Amino acid sequence: MTIHAFDLDPVRLSIDASVGHIAGLTVRDGARALTPLHRAPWVGDPQAEFPAGSAPNVRRLSGDFFCAPFGRNDIEDAPAHGWPANSGWDHIDTIGDDGRTTAVFRLIRTVMGATVEKRITLVAGHPFVYQEHNITGGAGAVSAAHHVMVHMQEGGDLTFSPKSRALTPPQALETDPALGRSILAYPGQTTDLTAFPLSGGGEADLTQYPPGERHEDFLTLIEAPGRKLGWSVVSRKAEQDRIIVLKCPHVLPVTMLWMSNGGRDYAPWSGRHTGVLGIEDARASPLGHLDSCGENEFTRAGVATAFELGKQRRTVIRQVIGACAVQSGEGKLVDVSAEKDSLMLHFHGGATRSLNYDPEFLA
Numbered sequence: 001m002t003i004h005a006f007d008l009d010p011v012r013l014s015i016d017a018s019v020g021h022i023a024g025l026t027v028r029d030g031a032r033a034l035t036p037l038h039r040a041p042w043v044g045d046p047q048a049e050f051p052a053g054s055a056p057n058v059r060r061l062s063g064d065f066f067c068a069p070f071g072r073n074d075i076e077d078a079p080a081h082g083w084p085a086n087s088g089w090d091h092i093d094t095i096g097d098d099g100r101t102t103a104v105f106r107l108i109r110t111v112m113g114a115t116v117e118k119r120i121t122l123v124a125g126h127p128f129v130y131q132e133h134n135i136t137g138g139a140g141a142v143s144a145a146h147h148v149m150v151h152m153q154e155g156g157d158l159t160f161s162p163k164s165r166a167l168t169p170p171q172a173l174e175t176d177p178a179l180g181r182s183i184l185a186y187p188g189q190t191t192d193l194t195a196f197p198l199s200g201g202g203e204a205d206l207t208q209y210p211p212g213e214r215h216e217d218f219l220t221l222i223e224a225p226g227r228k229l230g231w232s233v234v235s236r237k238a239e240q241d242r243i244i245v246l247k248c249p250h251v252l253p254v255t256m257l258w259m260s261n262g263g264r265d266y267a268p269w270s271g272r273h274t275g276v277l278g279i280e281d282a283r284a285s286p287l288g289h290l291d292s293c294g295e296n297e298f299t300r301a302g303v304a305t306a307f308e309l310g311k312q313r314r315t316v317i318r319q320v321i322g323a324c325a326v327q328s329g330e331g332k333l334v335d336v337s338a339e340k341d342s343l344m345l346h347f348h349g350g351a352t353r354s355l356n357y358d359p360e361f362l363a
Contacts, residue, residue, distance in 0.1 A: 004091050008101045008122040013129060017105065019056050020089045020118060022063030022321075027127045029241075029325040036243040036323040037063040038151035038276050042268045049267040055079035056086040058268070063149060064321060066118065066133050068111045069306075070145040070256075070280070072288025076112055083109040084116055084133075085147065092117075099124035114138025114309050126356045128244075128322035128343075135317070138309035143292035145256065145282030146319045148245050152275045154238040158207050159333045160255065161231045162224035165191045166206065167297075169286050172199070173216045173263075180264040183215040193221075209234070209259070209277055216263030220256045220286055222303055223249040229362065230255070231336045232279045233345075235326065242333065244343070244355075246320035247281040248362045253303050256280040281319060283307060318362055324355055338362075 002017040010028035015021070027034045040061035042048035050059060057065060057079065067081040079086040089105040096102075100123050107116040114137045121130040135142070167189035174180030184204065185197040195203040196211075196219070204211035206219075223230050230249040235242045247255075258278030262271050285292040285305045292305040299305055307315045322343075330353065335346040343357035 004103065006094070006101055006103055006120070006122060008124055010125070010127055011122050011129060013120065013122065015089075015103070015105070015120070016060055016062060017089045017091060019060045019065065019086060020084055020105065020107070021057070021060055021065040022129075025063060025129065025321070027323040029127065029323070032241075032325050034239070034241045034323045034325060036150060036241070036321070038149040039063060040268070041272055051267060054268070055081070057081050061149075064131075065147045066116075067143075067145045067147055067280075067282075067284075068116065068133075068135065069143040069289035069292060070282050070284035071143075071286060072290075074288050074290045075140070075293070076289070081147070082142075083107060083111055089118060110138070111135065112138040112140050112142050112309055114142070123356075123358060126322075126358065127324055128320050128355075128357060130358065130361050131319045131321070133317045135307065135309065135315040137311055137313070139311075141293045141306040141308050143282065143284035143289055143306045144317055145252070145280045145284050148279040148281075148321060150234050150236075150243050150277050150279065152209060152234070152236050152238070152277065155209050155275070156234050156236040157332065158209055158277075159233045159235070160193070160221060161227055161229065161249070161336070163193065163221040163255075164224045165189055166193055166196060166219055166221050168217075168219045173218050179266050181215050182217050182263065183212045184217045184219060206257070210261040210275065211259070212261070214262040214271070215259065216261070217259040218256065218286065220254050222298070222301070223253050223255070229336070229338050230281065232281075233333055233336065234277065234279070235333060240326045242324050242326060242345070244320075244322040244324070244336070245279050245281065246322075246343075246362060248318065251317055252281040252283055252319070254282050254284070254298070256282055256284075256286060320361065322355065322357075324353070327353065
């Protein structure tokens with residue numbers, strides 16, 4: 001394991017280069033040090049048990065990682081979520097210039113013959129991590145996603161940029177009650193995020209987390225057309241902070257939610273992986289690489305699920321993660337917008353808050 005650490009106030013960041021995961025993230029807001037991202041309880045535990053064949057990304061499960069492809073790897077011989085989430089990255093350079101620090105990594109392996117480069121930038125005074133992945137060369141096509149994970153001690157409120165609908169795949173994550181439990185309807189869908197159908201009848205409010213007890217669930221949110229900025233905000237109740245994830249909807253048109261709340265009883269999860277929400281901005285089908293590269297439920301609705309590769313082609317995928325403390329009088333978050341040099345948080349009742357931000361990064 002090789003950890004690379006970077007620090008530019010107000011952000012401290014570490015990268016586990018053995019798998020390319022963000023191992024740790026701290027964002028200072030005034031006197032508070034916020035730790036927005038999750039790290040699985042078994043990481044670094046010498047007594048942890050793993051079933052035979054457990055992928056490195058499960059063993060080292062941390063923070064955020066880049067998937068290419070997303071999910072099932074049924075074209076190229078590689079673990080689920082691809083080599084970017086499961087194998088080593090070389091630290092190529094660290095560039096410091098004009099109040100910015102950019103760390104450059106290159107995936108040691110290739111993806112469908114393509115090279116993958118990771119560039120992580122911190123900006124002085126900005127409570128954000130700016131991430132860029134470049135996929136160059138290769139042949140065929142590949143899906144891709146980020147895999148941000150947030151832990152909530154006592155749940156939280158979820159707010160998203162407008163979505164056209166939410167849907168679950170044909171089969172639940174957990175189908176054997178001796179091993180785990182899922183509570184959402186599979187398949188199921190809704191245009192109202194406050195009313196997603198449950199498998200046993202009734203509805204779940206997806207703007208509140210968790211929507212139930214001891215469950216493992218997965219669904220996809222499709223971005224509403226015409227949006228320039230896609231966003232997800234988790235307002236954590238016990239921690240009294242907000243975790244902000246930003247994307248360009250044209251590049252990553254779906255956001256997949258992984259709800260991991262004690263719904264898996266087998267190792268290494270063992271019922272102890274609770275209060276975790278995965279926010280997975282993607283261009284992908286949840287059914288895997290092969291499904292992403294052909295006609296599927298999403299492409300029939302005009303939603304792209306893969307990036308075309310080519311000898312002379314370079315694909316750039318960008319994403320932003322940030323955090324801020326909850327301030328008195330803010331109330332419920334209702335909208336997020338990018339301004340000239342700031343990200344504006346808008347609250348019910350008209351209050352706003354401005355955070356230092358570079359809107360050109362996702363333009």
